Amino acid sequence: MLDQLPLLPADPILGLAAAARADSNPDKVDLTVGIYMDEAGVCPVFEAVQLAQRALIDEETTKAYMPAAGDPAFNTGIQKLVFGADNPALLAGRVSSIQAPGGCGALRIGAEVIAAAAPGARVWVSDPTWPVHIPLLGSVGLRFETYRYYEPASHGVDFDGMLEDLKQAKAGDVVLLHGCCHNPCGADLSIEQWGVIADMAEAQGFLPFIDIAYQGLGDGLEQDAAGLRLLASRLPEMIVAASCSKNMGLYRERTGATLFLCRDSASAEALVSQAQVAARRVYSMPPAHGAIIAGRILSDAALRANWQAELEAMCQRINGLRSELRSKLESETDRDFGFIEREKGMFSFLGLSKEQAQKLRAEHSVYMLDSSRINVAGVNARNIDTLARAVGQVLQG
Numbered sequence: 001m002l003d004q005l006p007l008l009p010a011d012p013i014l015g016l017a018a019a020a021r022a023d024s025n026p027d028k029v030d031l032t033v034g035i036y037m038d039e040a041g042v043c044p045v046f047e048a049v050q051l052a053q054r055a056l057i058d059e060e061t062t063k064a065y066m067p068a069a070g071d072p073a074f075n076t077g078i079q080k081l082v083f084g085a086d087n088p089a090l091l092a093g094r095v096s097s098i099q100a101p102g103g104c105g106a107l108r109i110g111a112e113v114i115a116a117a118a119p120g121a122r123v124w125v126s127d128p129t130w131p132v133h134i135p136l137l138g139s140v141g142l143r144f145e146t147y148r149y150y151e152p153a154s155h156g157v158d159f160d161g162m163l164e165d166l167k168q169a170k171a172g173d174v175v176l177l178h179g180c181c182h183n184p185c186g187a188d189l190s191i192e193q194w195g196v197i198a199d200m201a202e203a204q205g206f207l208p209f210i211d212i213a214y215q216g217l218g219d220g221l222e223q224d225a226a227g228l229r230l231l232a233s234r235l236p237e238m239i240v241a242a243s244c245s246k247n248m249g250l251y252r253e254r255t256g257a258t259l260f261l262c263r264d265s266a267s268a269e270a271l272v273s274q275a276q277v278a279a280r281r282v283y284s285m286p287p288a289h290g291a292i293i294a295g296r297i298l299s300d301a302a303l304r305a306n307w308q309a310e311l312e313a314m315c316q317r318i319n320g321l322r323s324e325l326r327s328k329l330e331s332e333t334d335r336d337f338g339f340i341e342r343e344k345g346m347f348s349f350l351g352l353s354k355e356q357a358q359k360l361r362a363e364h365s366v367y368m369l370d371s372s373r374i375n376v377a378g379v380n381a382r383n384i385d386t387l388a389r390a391v392g393q394v395l396q397g
């Protein structure tokens with residue numbers, strides 16, 4: 001029975017990362033996968049994570065299952081982190097959450113709850129969006145519509161196109177929005193534009209589903225959540241999928257949460273029960289290690305200050321790299337790369353053709369996606385000149 005199943009192609013991003021690893025060129029540049037790399041090209045463990053982890057190992061007395069909704073300190077901490085500690089909806093008990101295995105698990109649980117409320121609901125996704133959104137949400141039977149988002153010519157948001165498309169979103173529809181640091185394009189909405197989306201959600205009755213996987217890596221923890229908090233201040237209901245993979249470096253620990261903003265506290269409680277039943281169907285119980293660490297960091301003043309300082313330094317480094325990359329690329333080419341500085345977070349489309357991206361790989365060992373999406377956080381002092389020179393040569397033909 002099983003032998004009839006064919007070998008499937010590798011995930012395009014992971015496949016490219018594997019090709020980069022296998023490349024023996026000592027000057028290769030790998031900008032494929034979206035993980036934060038430091039100057040040494042290493043994805044580091046936060047010091048606060050190391051400290052919390054050591055304490056946990058000394059103090060841990062059991063490996064019994066976690067509560068079905070996950071670590072209570074983590075849930076409280078992530079709710080405050082996402083919505084703001086003094087958010088009136090939070091204080092009124094209108095927010096609840098369930099710990100999930102990473103942002104992916106959080107998206108899937110959110111999708112399961114949406115499918116329970118409205119089987120086959122339509123989800124509006126940005127063009128482009130993170131490709132994994134489609135299987136994560138589609139596998140529960142949700143259907144997709146696309147709204148215009150990225151405009152290659154300006155390297156910014158096609159906001160008029162987005163509004164025109166979202167005018168068709170109705171009550172019972174879901175609109176998936178990237179909370180900050182849009183993946184793959186790095187072009188984010190301004191706070192005024194978030195306000196317009198809030199007006200539309202209020203008038204049309206659609207449900208916003210916010211994916212926030214990069215909080216703290218755009219402008220800062222508070223600034224990056226400002227858009228979703230604006231929606232939360234105006235709307236009765238909303239779902240958020242949060243991830244601690246990037247902003248706490250807990251990638252492999254699978255640490256995230258699905259958060260529900262509800263009309264009242266009874267509904268908030270009901271949604272956690274729905275999410276728990278959905279989780280039971282999919283993976284049963286949440287993983288402990290990462291969430292307990294994150295819960296400790298979020299609830300202990302010293303650990304939190306340590307974490308925030310390191311996160312701020314990462315955020316500043318990414319923004320510094322954006323400026324440096326812009327000027328290096330502009331000195332090697334006759335193109336305007338100012339957009340790299342305007343974008344937020346880890347990603348940017350360099351605006352190269354598929355053929356040019358492939359030529360960069362074949363002739364210069366510079367790895368980026370065929371769409372020319374780069375992970376800006378993979379750039380460092382050792383590879384930035386190679387990257388800029390290679391792009392310059394490829395653009396000259």
Ligand SMILES: Cc1ncc(COP(=O)(O)O)c(C=O)c1O
Pocket residue numbers: 034101102103104105130183211212213243244245251255256
């Ligand atoms: C837009 C977006 N959402 C969600 C995630 C989920 O991340 P994870 O499941 O690793 O926490 C990612 C990870 O790359 C992402 O880019």
